[in-house]
Amino acid sequence: MSKYLKSFLLGTALTAATATTAFADGVELEVTHWWTSGGEAAAVSKFADAWNATGNTWVDGAIAGSGGTARPIIISRILGGDPMAATQLNHGRQAQELIEAGLLLDLTDVAEAGGWADIVNPSSLLDACTLEGKIYCVPVNIHSAQWIWLSHAAYEKAGLDVPADWNAFVASAGALEAAGTLPLAMGQQGWQQNIAFGAITLAVAGLDAWSAVNVDKNADVARGAEYTAAFEAVASARSLASESNVQDWNQATNMVITGQAGAQIMGDWAQGEFAVAKQVEGQDYSCLPGLGLNAVLDTGGDAFYFPVNESAEITAAQKELAAMLISPEAQVSFNLAKGSLPVRGDIDMSSANGCMQKGLGILADGGVLPSGDITFSQDTTLQIEDLMAQFWTSDMSAADAQAAYAQLIQDAD
Numbered sequence: 001m002s003k004y005l006k007s008f009l010l011g012t013a014l015t016a017a018t019a020t021t022a023f024a025d026g027v028e029l030e031v032t033h034w035w036t037s038g039g040e041a042a043a044v045s046k047f048a049d050a051w052n053a054t055g056n057t058w059v060d061g062a063i064a065g066s067g068g069t070a071r072p073i074i075i076s077r078i079l080g081g082d083p084m085a086a087t088q089l090n091h092g093r094q095a096q097e098l099i100e101a102g103l104l105l106d107l108t109d110v111a112e113a114g115g116w117a118d119i120v121n122p123s124s125l126l127d128a129c130t131l132e133g134k135i136y137c138v139p140v141n142i143h144s145a146q147w148i149w150l151s152h153a154a155y156e157k158a159g160l161d162v163p164a165d166w167n168a169f170v171a172s173a174g175a176l177e178a179a180g181t182l183p184l185a186m187g188q189q190g191w192q193q194n195i196a197f198g199a200i201t202l203a204v205a206g207l208d209a210w211s212a213v214n215v216d217k218n219a220d221v222a223r224g225a226e227y228t229a230a231f232e233a234v235a236s237a238r239s240l241a242s243e244s245n246v247q248d249w250n251q252a253t254n255m256v257i258t259g260q261a262g263a264q265i266m267g268d269w270a271q272g273e274f275a276v277a278k279q280v281e282g283q284d285y286s287c288l289p290g291l292g293l294n295a296v297l298d299t300g301g302d303a304f305y306f307p308v309n310e311s312a313e314i315t316a317a318q319k320e321l322a323a324m325l326i327s328p329e330a331q332v333s334f335n336l337a338k339g340s341l342p343v344r345g346d347i348d349m350s351s352a353n354g355c356m357q358k359g360l361g362i363l364a365d366g367g368v369l370p371s372g373d374i375t376f377s378q379d380t381t382l383q384i385e386d387l388m389a390q391f392w393t394s395d396m397s398a399a400d401a402q403a404a405y406a407q408l409i410q411d412a413d
Contacts (some may be wrong), residue, residue, distance in 0.1 A: 027317035029085035032061035034070035036406040037250040039272020043338035083307030091303035091371030105306040111135045121345030139304040139342035145267040146199040146295035153259030165292030185252035185261035187240035190385030193392040196265040201230040205290040219410035231398040271339025287355040300371025
């Protein structure tokens with residue numbers, strides 16, 4: 001019996017005899033996720049190794065592509081009666097309908113035994129796993145999207161210092177182009193373009209306007225002057241990325257790593273790609289949270305959900321896995337590899353690199369925002385992503401894009 005299960009059993013009505021029988025030969029659990037880039041694969045292997053060390057078996061169900069590709073497959077399997085034992089989703093509203101249908105396991109007993117309410121920071125992450133007082137997922141990291149990653153090699157080639165903020169980056173674009181370097185790498189997927197839109201909007205429109213639109217769903221602010229400036233800034237960014245023809249986010253990150261592009265706007269998971277490439281923060285690349293203009297980050301991220309099944313043995317193993325994923329050891333090893341921040345506020349992350357330390361400092365100072373996965377329904381999020389894909393890959397005017405966006409905010413649920 002593992003230490004994770006022992007800890008869990010102390011706070012439950014299960015007997016040690018039952019648990020020992022259940023885990024006498026170990027249990028195989030299929031775990032689905034969309035962590036398939038080099039850095040992501042290195043990170044998820046930390047979870048797999050920790051689970052296998054308990055005498056159980058992690059059956060990896062990686063789904064190639066982004067969450068937009070994987071989520072429909074995951075949900076279809078659960079609805080179709082072919083559920084995996086555990087699956088990655090983003091914490092927020094993505095699983096709400098599955099919970100309401102009774103298809104996901106209630107983890108409240110595990111959470112109470114582990115004291116999750118006392119250790120998860122910020123508490124909004126656990127709130128996002130909670131419906132009608134019951135907890136249905138275990139948050140495993142904090143990912144933030146408001147980062148720009150800058151190539152030192154590209155700026156050395158252009159004869160410039162590495163920019164300290166978004167405005168300086170925009171000013172440097174001409175010199176990068178003159179040196180034969182693409183200013184801004186951008187993958188051709190709506191979710192990536194939406195991340196860039198959100199980061200630029202927060203930097204240009206400001207925190208108050210961003211909150212009014214994304215939290216309060218204020219369409220009047222979305223139609224106002226602050227957002228006009230933001231859409232014009234995004235249109236300028238579109239021109240800086242016009243020659244970027246890669247599809248996946250990690251391909252765009254590789255353009256920064258190899259000096260083919262000056263910068264990329266991408267979430268903190270990009271750190272994992274720099275780590276796999278053996279690049280050093282401050283020497284080979286720089287990272288600017290809030291695009292160097294606002295010391296705030298959103299607090300989205302990943303969580304694991306566990307579909308209901310009829311086997312008491314598998315159910316017990318699912319709860320053991322849930323407890324393990326949020327254990328101090330797993331939190332440190334996984335998040336150091338992933339480039340994300342841990343959800344536990346009680347562990348030592350002193351070995352984290354400079355980028356992670358910046359994020360941890362912002363988190364400690366309370367500069368956190370809710371992510372779109374929490375504030376918007378999945379339908380609204382997909383509609384915004386579709387709009388951003390259209391805007392970034394066409395000659396749609398900033399004014400037309402703003403008008404369409406404001407209507408989506410007005411209709412948001």
